Amino acid sequence: MPCSALTRRLLIAAAMLAVAGPALASGPPKKKEGEAAAPEPAVKLQPIAVPIIVDGKLLNYIFVNMTLKMAAAVPVTVMDGQEPLLRDAVVKAAHRTPFTASDTYVEVDAAKLKSAVMRETVILVGKGKVASVEITKQIARKQIPHPSGPKRAAAPASGGHAAPAAARH
DSSP: OOOOOOHHHHHHHHHHHHHHHHHHHTTOOOOOOOOOOOOOOOEOOOOOEEEEEEEEEEEEEEEEEEEEEEEEOOOOOGGTTHHHHHHHHHHHHHSOOOOOOOOOOSSSSSSHHHHHHHHHHHHHOOTTTTTEEEEEEEESOOOEEEEEEEEOOOTTTTTTOOOOOGGOO
């Protein structure tokens, strides 16, 4: 006796349920003992060119990579479309009040930059959405020695005259 199309479909569906049933009934996989918790949601920002300004003169750019750690239960999608606005706000803030470190021209003042980024994220996405800012990398466009301390460049061995550190580009 030949099977009708409906009977075949029912047999196939029953076979599939028999195989998939235990997997569906078990629910989401359970965390094993000793296994680490899921990582916090984070947004990795594209590098931001932060100007290093001393006495009103632009000396250098530092390309800074940052990661925004989102607060618990805040999806990373809250930052969708906001990164260009954040980058623009950070650069504008750096021109108003430079993030120049007191002892080097090849890194930013991390505390000042993080504080400014937190202020701007509150304006863009709301208070409490971003838990923290992490600076992951800083790359200086130029290696300009600071005029004081051990980071001062040595005089050339050829007996020539060295230009002041701020004048070299």
